[in-house]
Amino acid sequence: MIGGVKVDINPITEGKTGTLATYLPGVESYLAEKQAMQKASALEAILEKTVTLTVAECGEFHSLGEFHENIASVEEAIAVWKSIPPERMNGIPSIGINIHTEGTEHYEDVEMDIFSGKVIDLEVLDYVPDITDDPKAIEVIAELIDKLPDIEVCGSLEKWQAAILASQIDQLSYDYDTYQYQDTVEDREAQVANITEDIRNGNIGYLNDFLNAVISEGVREGITDIFGEGVEIDGSEAVQTARRAKELLDKLAEYKPLAKVEELAEQNYNMIDNVLNNGAEKKEQEQIKGRISIKEKLAEKKAVIEQRDKAERILPEKETEKKSQREM
Known part of the structure; x- marks a missing residue:
């Protein structure tokens, strides 16, 4: 009795719930089902987005000259762009990106010439978060840059690539063990920001360890699913999780934070090659070569003072000599 109210402090009894051995599996099954429902709801809330490319004969006014849209690949977009005759004077040709959200009207699409x-x-992407927050859009832009090596690029995708990669790793961590994540992470936004900073600084050892652990466990559980329960490979959640982890591990390995450091510190911008300050050694040698020691400076100053004192001694003698000549 608590406060006059009868309380059953042990609701698990053989008569009500069955034995502990039969009760616990049911609870675990219930919790797993609830977790699956939560994940399904979260996935439904994320509307599917389609990223395509556009090519315009006139980048300023798309209605002037040719305009091509719904281009699926970067290769096709470049081919269309190159096919526009250069003698046409309608404007400057452009390649743009378009993001369509499922269930919305096309006039609501996010579209911008890249x-x-x-x-x-x-640099203008700083003002278009709808593009920079979309991993597929960033991948398409990166591919466009890669396939047009002779063009000028203003700015860098690095900070958005790091942020997207951090967000994907964080999401995998959440999906992998939702309860532990909720128990250990208080501020998810701050967590993603910290991971982003670590990726940009190259502090990724713990991320590699986590992803490798997920892959190992996923493979082990996947084998059990396939050979123990007869589940198809594509139907095994453990295998799919391991694949996600492997993809993120590969992206983490491909990411090169040093390139950004070079952009900030490299003296010769023709030498962005993962070697910091290619021209620094020569400049430092020149500085050392032209440097005067304190001792030399003191000697130089002493010589100047002695020269000045000598001049001051000679000057009175000359004045006396001139005065004597005038008196004569």
């Missing part, structure tokens, strides 16, 4: 003339302007 490549115009001979320049890809990435």
Whole structure:
């Protein structure tokens, strides 16, 4: 009795719930089902987005000249862009990106020219989070840059690539063990920001360890699913999780934070090659060569003072000599 109310402090009894051995599996099954429902609801809330490319004969006014849209691949977009005759004077040809959200009207699409003339302007993306927050869009832009090596690129995708990669790793961590994640992470936004910073600084050892652990466990559980329960490979959740972890591990290995460091510190911008300050050694040698020691400076100063004192002694003698000549 608590406060006059009869309380059953042991609701698990053989008469009500069955034995502990039969009760616990049911609880675990219930919790697993609830977790699956939560994940399904979260996936339904995320509307599918389609990223395509556009090519315009006139980047400023798409209605002037040719305009091609719904281009699925970067290769096709570049081919269409190159097919526009250069003698046409309707404007400067451009390649743009379009993001369509399922269930919305096409006039609500996010669309912007990325490549115009001979320049890809990435700095303007700071003002278009709908593009920078979309991993597929960033991948398409990166591929466009890679396949047009002779064009000028203003800015860098590095910070968005790191943020997207951090967000994907964080999501995998959440999906992998939701309860532990909720118990250990208080601020998810801060967690993603910390992971992003670590990726940009190259502090990824613990991320590699986590992803490798997920892969190992996923493979082990996947074998049990396939050979023990007869589940198809594509139907095994453990195998799918391991695949996600492997993809993220590969992306983490491909990411090169040093390139960003070089952009900030490299003296010769023609030498962005994962070697910091290629021209620094020569400059430092020149500085050392032209440097004067304190001792030399003191000697130089002493010589100047002695020269000045000598001049001051000679000057009175000359004045006396001139005065004597005038008196005569």
